[in-house]
Ligand SMILES: Nc1ncnc2c1ncn2[C@@H]1O[C@H](COP(=O)(O)OP(=O)(O)OP(=O)(O)O)[C@@H](O)[C@H]1O
Ligand SMILES: Nc1ncnc2c1ncn2[C@@H]1O[C@H](COP(=O)(O)OP(=O)(O)OP(=O)(O)O)[C@@H](O)[C@H]1O
Ligand SMILES: [Mg+2]
């Protein structure tokens with residue numbers, strides 16, 4: 001469980017990036033944090049594994065204050081994938097990158113081998129096992145960063161912009177993986193600008209603006225509310241935009257899924273015909 | 275008139291076992307808005323690096339075939355000579371930022387062109403305002419958020435007003451409303467100033483509606499090249515992992531169910547909403 005109580009954070013140059021954030025993320029939840037550029041999303045999630053400590057207020061992870069424990073202890077519980085993979089990658093081969101944390105956490109050689117193979121396959125990187133991460137494409141580098149964290153199966157996953165540079169198939173694989181994590185009772189927090197991805201996942205959504213949380217609710221409710229979204233510089237997903245325009249015809253407004261949209265349109269047309 | 279033309283362009287990175295782009299023959303006409311898409315790792319960035327001469331001047335390896343950009347053979351023109359005609363916004367904004375302040379980063383290319391101070395000031399301010407970072411201009415580009423960095427990279431290229439702008443996933447770090455605004459700005463520059471735009475994107479939901487021309491790549495090769503509406507109506511594009519716009523997808527699904535929505539494939543929510551409204555009214 002992650003508890004954030006009235007947290008303020010100032011960078012050394014004086015910028016106040018968080019201005020009194022309070023929230024609770026329970027174990028097993030899937031949360032997407034969204035909001036405009038510079039709203040403080042990255043700053044906030046860096047508090048969840050102790051990379052940053054609050055200037056004021058308290059962050060507790062599973063009951064322990066992040067100022068009273070080490071980053072190493074916090075990282076064992078929470079895997080963190082950076083917004084920019086170049087801030088994370090440092091090994092000479094993809095394989096070494098993925099095995100680094102596994103070795104650190106003392107997994108056995110056989111398990112390490114299994115986990116590496118599993119992660120490489122999940123992220124479509126098998127052919128790059130012996131390649132340097134710095135000779136890969138942008139999307140591939142992001143997937144190496146994801147692989148190196150997913151491989152050790154942490155209790156909590158914190159992913160800053162996981163879908164950047166990913167094509168549709170890769171995103172779909174990531175979505176299925178997150179669903180699987182949830183069935184195992186794990187906590188997943190993503191920071192993302194990808195409204196279509198959020199529409200497909202339908203998680204709990206937290207909207208941020210200027211260092212504060214301004215909305216908190218179910219994805220479907222928040223992503224279909226134009227007034228709430230615009231203040232955080234977010235656009236409705238395409239299906240929601242279409243249904244907003246069709247509302248005067250008596251169709252529901254809170255639709256975000258393509259297949260649900262199909263059923264609703266077919267039924268409504270059928271009704272008209274009668 | 276073609277401003278970019280390649281014939282059987284094939285490139286293999288140093289030490290690579292297979293080409294990252296393979297027999298690419300494409301033509302980009304002056305003033306076009308071209309969208310390039312395809313699965314991660316298919317060679318989009320590699321192709322962009324050929325457009326501004328980073329390949330072969332910065333990346334060694336083996337380049338075969340022909341390429342002309344703005345009437346220049348990229349093999350014989352140095353990259354700084356190309357920079358006046360072709361601006362590239364890098365996929366990773368951080369690789370493009372190096373100055374002590376955001377403002378200096380945006381001015382850098384103009385200084386190299388030897389632009390008079392007064393005019394330069396105006397251009398820089400114009401670009402900073404277009405990308406909504408005017409208030410951040412005195413900050414270090416390394417002390418701002420990911421999206422703010424990406425705006426700096428875009429502003430630096432827009433400030434140059436080159437003949438061709440190549441943007442490699444330029445809004446991946448931007449919030450959705452800002453991404454939409456930046457695409458509007460780029461579309462306007464394309465229409466008003468006739469700047470040719472080559473845009474690499476995975477998120478067609480945001481961009482398909484601007485494109486005159488779409489190129490889809492897979493495993494280093496061009497597999498579709500032509501009109502966006504026609505190409506995005508084919509089943510195959512979905513199979514290679516291209517995320518076609520949700521509005522286009524819903525249109526296809528409804529057509530398959532026998533709903534008549536006309537023959538023009540919609541590329542945006544506005545277009546599909548209109549078709550659906552008509553369908554409801556005619557019943
Ligand atoms: N290293 C830093 N030093 C000083 N200020 C910073 C630093 N990193 C970010 N900031 C500032 O702190 C604020 C919050 O930044 P943060 O990176 O948390 O935003 P974000 O919501 O993640 O934005 P984005 O969507 O662009 O990634 C912004 O005003 C930003 O300019
Ligand atoms: N500097 C490099 N050295 C060697 N191989 C490279 C280098 N850069 C990219 N590659 C390889 O070339 C292929 C094409 O990469 P490229 O970056 O052009 O893909 P992309 O289509 O832009 O992908 P993405 O959507 O993930 O950015 C990939 O297989 C990649 O691993
Ligand atoms: Mg961020």
Ligand SMILES: [Mg+2]
Nearest residue numbers: 137138319365
């Ligand atoms: Mg790329």
